[in-house]
Amino acid sequence: MFLFPEKCILCGELLRDRTQGVCGACRRKLPVVREPLCLRCGKPVMNPETEYCVDCRGRNGSLTQGRAVWIYNKDMKKAMADFKNTGCVADSEFYAEEFLARWGGLLARWNPERIIPVPLHWRKRWFRGFNQSVRLAEAIGDRTGIEVLPDALIRLRPTRPQKGLDNRERRHNLQEAFAVRDAFSGELSQCRRVLLVDDIYTTGATLDACADVIRSLGVREIYSACLCIGRDY
Numbered sequence: 001m002f003l004f005p006e007k008c009i010l011c012g013e014l015l016r017d018r019t020q021g022v023c024g025a026c027r028r029k030l031p032v033v034r035e036p037l038c039l040r041c042g043k044p045v046m047n048p049e050t051e052y053c054v055d056c057r058g059r060n061g062s063l064t065q066g067r068a069v070w071i072y073n074k075d076m077k078k079a080m081a082d083f084k085n086t087g088c089v090a091d092s093e094f095y096a097e098e099f100l101a102r103w104g105g106l107l108a109r110w111n112p113e114r115i116i117p118v119p120l121h122w123r124k125r126w127f128r129g130f131n132q133s134v135r136l137a138e139a140i141g142d143r144t145g146i147e148v149l150p151d152a153l154i155r156l157r158p159t160r161p162q163k164g165l166d167n168r169e170r171r172h173n174l175q176e177a178f179a180v181r182d183a184f185s186g187e188l189s190q191c192r193r194v195l196l197v198d199d200i201y202t203t204g205a206t207l208d209a210c211a212d213v214i215r216s217l218g219v220r221e222i223y224s225a226c227l228c229i230g231r232d233y
Contacts, residue, residue: 009079009091021094031071032102033229041204041224042067045232053232055203062211065110066224067103068201069095076228080199083227084132092132095227096139103225107144110223112195114188115141115148118210119178121155137197140225146195152184153210178213185217193221201229 006015010026022030036045038053040063045053070076083091100107117133125131134150141148156179180188188194194214196207201224211222 006090009082009094010075021091021098026075029075031073031076033068033071037067038232040065041201041229043201043229043232044071050232055232059208061204061208062215062222063196063204063208064221064223066196066201066204066207066226067106068226068229069099069102070228072200072202072228072230080228083199084128089135092135092139095136096143099140099225099227100143107195107223107225110193110195110221112146112193112221112223113191114152115146115195115197116152116210116214117148117150118196118198118206119151119153119155121157133198136199136227140195140197149184149187152181152188153213154179154181178210180213180217188214188219189217191219193223194219196222196224197226198224199227201226 007013008015008021008023008026010022010029013023013026015021015023020027033042033044036048036050037043038045038056039051040056040061041053042065043053043055072080082088083095115137117131117137119125119133120128120131131150134148137148137150140146156177196210196214198207201207207224211224214222
């Protein structure tokens with residue numbers, strides 16, 4: 001039996017039912033991602049006629065398609081900060097359930113053969129003691145039966161926060177920042193489809209950088225699962 005958070009992820013109120021994750025009042029406040037969406041990254045766009053968001057129109061990335069559950073607003077910013085800072089396993093179980101409730105059918109159609117979390121630089125992981133993307137990936141893997149490779153990717157060097165950087169600076173910031181560990185190269189080269197997992201999607205530069213090194217091994221389709229994403233407007 002999985003343990004779920006005893007407190008609401010937004011307001012901190014004690015929950016009578018641990019499987020809730022959020023209290024009733026906050027459940028109604030959750031900013032669920034809704035159509036119309038960018039066909040590639042899943043970011044909400046203004047008009048149904050708009051196929052791709054500004055970021056996806058501005059680059060030819062390696063990511064095939066991605067989806068997120070919630071809009072990254074002030075409430076979810078706090079929830080994601082708590083997730084990163086506390087590393088609560090119960091929270092990761094709740095978040096995995098929410099992703100699969102929203103996008104489980106699409107994930108089944110993607111049919112990834114492996115799940116790979118976006119890595120932290122070793123210094124940050126040592127300081128924090130965990131990688132929240134690994135915990136989310138493992139929770140999704142437990143529920144779907146898809147094998148998780150928590151150490152397949154390595155972040156070679158620390159990078160500046162992407163927030164506040166323009167597209168050129170983001171690309172330069174992540175240039176040669178990721179690599180596939182040698183021990184996993186052979187296994188991944190035999191895969192056709194993989195799923196990348198991260199907590200927050202902003203412009204997609206980080207996920208594309210990870211997808212680049214995976215695609216170099218011959219993987220054809222690379223999808224992404226995230227909890228939060230920004231808007232295109």
